[in-house]
Amino acid sequence: MKTLIEPFRIKMVESIRQTTEKERIEILKKADYNPFCIKAEDILIDFLTDSGTGAMSDRQWAAMMTGDESYAGSKSFFRFEKAVQNITGFTHIIPTHQGRAAERILFSVAVKEGDKLPSNTHFDTTRANIEFNKAEAVDMVIPEGKIPTLEHPFKGNMDLDRLSDFLEKYHENVPIGMITITNNSGGGQPVSMENIRETGRLLHKYEIPFFIDACRFAENAYFIKLREPGYQSKNVLEIAQEIFSYADGCTMSAKKDAMVNIGGFLAMNDDTMAMNARNLLILTEGFPSYGGLAGRDLDALAVGLEEVLHEDYLKYRLRTAEYMGERLTEAGIDIIRPTGGHAVYIDAKAFYPNIPASQFPGQVLCAELYRKGGIRGVEIGSVMFGRKNPNTGEEIPAEMELVRLAFPRRVYTQSHFDFAIESIIETYGEREKAKGLKITWEPPFLRHFTAKFGLVD
Numbered sequence: 028m029k030t031l032i033e034p035f036r037i038k039m040v041e042s043i044r045q046t047t048e049k050e051r052i053e054i055l056k057k058a059d060y061n062p063f064c065i066k067a068e069d070i071l072i073d074f075l076t077d078s079g080t081g082a083m084s085d086r087q088w089a090a091m092m093t094g095d096e097s098y099a100g101s102k103s104f105f106r107f108e109k110a111v112q113n114i115t116g117f118t119h120i121i122p123t124h125q126g127r128a129a130e131r132i133l134f135s136v137a138v139k140e141g142d143k144l145p146s147n148t149h150f151d152t153t154r155a156n157i158e159f160n161k162a163e164a165v166d167m168v169i170p171e172g173k174i175p176t177l178e179h180p181f182k183g184n185m186d187l188d189r190l191s192d193f194l195e196k197y198h199e200n201v202p203i204g205m206i207t208i209t210n211n212s213g214g215g216q217p218v219s220m221e222n223i224r225e226t227g228r229l230l231h232k233y234e235i236p237f238f239i240d241a242c243r244f245a246e247n248a249y250f251i252k253l254r255e256p257g258y259q260s261k262n263v264l265e266i267a268q269e270i271f272s273y274a275d276g277c278t279m280s281a282k283k284d285a286m287v288n289i290g291g292f293l294a295m296n297d298d299t300m301a302m303n304a305r306n307l308l309i310l311t312e313g314f315p316s317y318g319g320l321a322g323r324d325l326d327a328l329a330v331g332l333e334e335v336l337h338e339d340y341l342k343y344r345l346r347t348a349e350y351m352g353e354r355l356t357e358a359g360i361d362i363i364r365p366t367g368g369h370a371v372y373i374d375a376k377a378f379y380p381n382i383p384a385s386q387f388p389g390q391v392l393c394a395e396l397y398r399k400g401g402i403r404g405v406e407i408g409s410v411m412f413g414r415k416n417p418n419t420g421e422e423i424p425a426e427m428e429l430v431r432l433a434f435p436r437r438v439y440t441q442s443h444f445d446f447a448i449e450s451i452i453e454t455y456g457e458r459e460k461a462k463g464l465k466i467t468w469e470p471p472f473l474r475h476f477t478a479k480f481g482l483v484d
């Protein structure tokens with residue numbers, strides 16, 4: 028059979044509300060053309076993020092009923108610990124309320140002022156937590172990873188030559204080396220097993236611990252199965268186990284590949300580091316057997332970690348992004364290629380060649396997709412990453428102007444995707460009519476969340 032179906036049927040439904048284009052034009056104006064300021068009930072298809080937006084299974088909901096809410100040593104904790112250990116093999120498993128809490132604790136115990144932490148690409152919360160500890164986050168993805176239309180099977184790979192030179196020079200100031208799988212900030216691109224192994228080997232030469240930012244480890248493992256020679260006959264669990272075998276620990280946002288709406292963890296082998304991490308955990312997250320979560324959350328997480336490794340799920344998951352990518356490419360729309368695991372990234376600069384970076388083509392595309400189809404995506408370009416010249420106040424544009432459409436897990440069906448594709452293609456047909464945007468108000472930090480925009484006349 029050629030038709031790939033969603034590997035689930037629907038047992039509970041949530042209505043989504045249709046709005047008219049006229050209503051959406053008004054809503055956009057009221058939201059000052061910032062999709063973050065639109066109410067969720069006014070969105071038809073929400074591709075803002077894949078983080079914490081997934082649908083839990085009947086088995087996860089059932090597991091929640093078995094949650095043990097004992098303050099210390101609950102049964103839920105041991106089920107969670109066993110599920111994480113089965114995949115990662117790490118000795119110490121520390122629950123946290125989400126990924127950035129694991130990052131904050133790890134860097135607080137292991138990083139000091141002036142340190143340097145290499146990674147393929149640090150995710151923005153990771154970078155922020157490193158910088159908060161007055162250390163430097165250094166990105167060294169392979170050059171191919173930065174060219175949007177260039178096809179490469181593992182565009183998330185670490186540049187090993189650069190890492191090797193970097194470590195030779197700075198190893199005394201490197202407390203931890205990291206790799207993000209899949210590489211979220213670089214388009215959800217996978218990292219090869221060989222690259223993970225070699226990154227570990229280079230770090231271990233200097234006895235530097237190797238931590239994996241494991242948010243999308245299952246998607247990455249399935250890409251390895253599909254693309255890396257020698258892994259076709261292995262199952263995804265075995266591949267994931269091999270990935271973690273090269274590392275000394277990991278941070279994880281369970282809101283991604285653990286298929287829950289909230290949760291995360293920090294895991295490691297080092298006893299002293301784990302003791303320090305637990306001491307800090309008690310200070311801000313809670314007792315080490317719940318870490319800011321309810322017992323039932325830990326149970327849902329344990330089941331999610333098992334379900335995410337089902338191959339029919341992963342096949343459908345990766346195919347979804349690939350399918351949308353193919354249809355957009357056929358229509359002449361430039362995207363980051365090949366598509367990654369959790370999202371499609373549209374090149375807004377190519378979409379709107381007449382709108383300069385100073386008028387935020389990515390933000391324009393987000394507004395237009397909402398006007399046309401009630402679809403919400405997020406700008407990853409000069410609004411999110413642009414800087415201002417401190418002397419002249421002039422905007423310095425970002426390297427790329429992208430719009431990310433990220434896909435909640437097990438939430439939307441193929442017809443939702445077909446509808447979204449049609450909306451994007453129609454928006455492309457109307458590209459000549461689109462107007463640029465200007466910022467009318469902005470906060471001092473992380474402006475993309477709350478900035479206000481107006482149409483350029």
Ligand SMILES: *Cc1c(COP(=O)(O)O)cnc(C)c1O
Pocket residue numbers: 078125126127128150152153207211240242279280281282283290291
């Ligand atoms: C989401 C994410 C994080 C942070 O996790 P939160 O649960 O949002 O705090 C860290 N790294 C990567 C790669 C992510 O995608």
